[in-house]
Amino acid sequence: MDKPNIGHHISKQFNTELEDTLNRVLAMGGLVEQQLDDGIKALIEGDAELGRLITTRDYKINALEVAIDEECTQIIARRQPTASDLRLIMSVIKTIADLERIGDEAERIGRMAVAFSQAEGSKKHFAGIESMGEQVKQMLHNALDAYARMDAEAAVDVWRQDRKVDTKYENITRQLITYMMEDPRSIPWVLDVLWSARALERIGDRARNICEYIIYFVKGKDVRHTSLEHMEKEVR
Amino acid sequence: MDKPNIGHHISKQFNTELEDTLNRVLAMGGLVEQQLDDGIKALIEGDAELGRLITTRDYKINALEVAIDEECTQIIARRQPTASDLRLIMSVIKTIADLERIGDEAERIGRMAVAFSQAEGSKKHFAGIESMGEQVKQMLHNALDAYARMDAEAAVDVWRQDRKVDTKYENITRQLITYMMEDPRSIPWVLDVLWSARALERIGDRARNICEYIIYFVKGKDVRHTSLEHMEKEVR
Numbered sequence: 016m017d018k019p020n021i022g023h024h025i026s027k028q029f030n031t032e033l034e035d036t037l038n039r040v041l042a043m044g045g046l047v048e049q050q051l052d053d054g055i056k057a058l059i060e061g062d063a064e065l066g067r068l069i070t071t072r073d074y075k076i077n078a079l080e081v082a083i084d085e086e087c088t089q090i091i092a093r094r095q096p097t098a099s100d101l102r103l104i105m106s107v108i109k110t111i112a113d114l115e116r117i118g119d120e121a122e123r124i125g126r127m128a129v130a131f132s133q134a135e136g137s138k139k140h141f142a143g144i145e146s147m148g149e150q151v152k153q154m155l156h157n158a159l160d161a162y163a164r165m166d167a168e169a170a171v172d173v174w175r176q177d178r179k180v181d182t183k184y185e186n187i188t189r190q191l192i193t194y195m196m197e198d199p200r201s202i203p204w205v206l207d208v209l210w211s212a213r214a215l216e217r218i219g220d221r222a223r224n225i226c227e228y229i230i231y232f233v234k235g236k237d238v239r240h241t242s243l244e245h246m247e248k249e250v251r
Numbered sequence: 252m253d254k255p256n257i258g259h260h261i262s263k264q265f266n267t268e269l270e271d272t273l274n275r276v277l278a279m280g281g282l283v284e285q286q287l288d289d290g291i292k293a294l295i296e297g298d299a300e301l302g303r304l305i306t307t308r309d310y311k312i313n314a315l316e317v318a319i320d321e322e323c324t325q326i327i328a329r330r331q332p333t334a335s336d337l338r339l340i341m342s343v344i345k346t347i348a349d350l351e352r353i354g355d356e357a358e359r360i361g362r363m364a365v366a367f368s369q370a371e372g373s374k375k376h377f378a379g380i381e382s383m384g385e386q387v388k389q390m391l392h393n394a395l396d397a398y399a400r401m402d403a404e405a406a407v408d409v410w411r412q413d414r415k416v417d418t419k420y421e422n423i424t425r426q427l428i429t430y431m432m433e434d435p436r437s438i439p440w441v442l443d444v445l446w447s448a449r450a451l452e453r454i455g456d457r458a459r460n461i462c463e464y465i466i467y468f469v470k471g472k473d474v475r476h477t478s479l480e481h482m483e484k485e486v487r
Contacts (some may be wrong), residue, residue, distance in 0.1 A: 074476070078476075080326060080476075081473050081475060081476065085384070085473065088338075088341060090333075091327060092333045092337055096333040097328045100322075100326055101327060105324060105344075108341075108344065112345070112348065119481065150361075172362070192438055192439055192442065195431070195435065195438050196435045196436070196438050199431065199432045199435040202426055202428055202431050202432050203439075206428065215443040218386060237317050237320065237321065238316075239317060240310070240313040
């Protein structure tokens with residue numbers, strides 16, 4: 016199966032519509048990446064102001080989700096797409112839902128940053144979070160990059176990275192539980208760190224979902240709920 | 252705007268297809284409800300066997316999601332639906348994504364039940380969970396019932412219930428943190444209870460999402476990310 020090309024329509028207007036939609040998805044992805052970067056930064060640096068700023072910006076991501084969704088419905092109604100055009104629209108609808116929820120998780124991290132900055136937290140608990148944050152940021156960035164190029168092989172690579180994120184998350188959880196048991200007074204704010212780690216783990220899962228939609232568009236195969244091995248076979 | 256009627260097509264075949272799809276969504280909803288009921292039961296009663304059973308059944312829900320999604324794409328490609336038909340298909344695509352994730356949360360509760368049954372947990376921690384579980388089960392049930400009847404007013408009522416679930420969740424969290432501080436050895440398994448409460452809270456959010464799709468279908472208005480007041484105005 017050849018890689019579908021979105022610029023193949025006789026109607027130039029239709030080509031433009033599809034390209035515009037994809038560009039809006041990528042712009043939404045850029046906003047979400049910014050929120051995640053700032054969320055991690057606010058948490059690690061104890062920057063309450065930045066944390067609060069994040070919570071005031073989430074509405075932009077929500078608005079983009081609703082607008083792009085409406086655009087997709089309009090395109091289906093007016094253009095009656097089939098085959099790879101329809102798969103593209105479907106992949107957009109699913110991708111923006113995951114992007115919106117990544118935005119929610121980033122907002123959650125922003126709120127934790129505000130709470131944490133007011134607690135007597137120690138920076139020692141952030142060592143794991145910082146490197147997990149880097150992994151997840153990279154994963155989201157690479158997923159959006161693969162989306163921009165509709166590159167199924169790159170999507171499989173990103174999907175594979177999620178295993179490392181999950182392992183990291185398990186290690187951090189174990190470490191934080193030890194801290195809490197050693198110093199029970201720290202429980203409330205160590206829990207905030209734990210929730211943040213959880214949010215990062217979820218963002219990894221959602222970046223992985225986006226990779227599955229790329230493969231669906233390019234290969235015409237729904238690889239959700241299958242194994243990495245199955246996915247590799249489909250993409251090869 | 253009158254309530255859309257799905258049985259209005261000249262093509263009997265198309266009517267049947269839409270009805271079949273809706274029936275499959277409701278069957279999927281039934282499976283998800285069962286998983287949630289069993290998850291809460293396994294947790295409260297310390298029933299590890301039931302907990303394990305839940306984890307072996309999640310694949311059925313995943314398979315239904317993929318199959319119904321494919322069916323919707325086929326209907327769009329073949330029938331080129333517009334207006335309320337297209338909104339119906341869009342609401343189905345979104346609803347099954349939320350149902351699948353409610354299934355994931357129920358599976359998570361099942362895994363917690365297995366872990367908890369092996370710990371030296373005390374039942375006193377479950378008082379709040381049990382009644383929160385009842386609230387969330389009721390909420391999901393009512394959301395699916397509103398979906399079956401495509402009843403926008405009932406959807407608003409269910410949406411409203413989520414506030415109570417959120418309040419309950421906050422109270423449970425506070426209580427569990429107190430338990431952990433009083434008895435740090437209990438931290439690992441009290442955390443399992445806390446994760447279960449979190450899973451229930453998320454299920455409430457997703458039941459609320461389903462209500463938003465009902466309103467979208469019936470009223471043609473996307474009420475996501477708006478307020479209860481706005482939603483009530485649209486539905487009235």
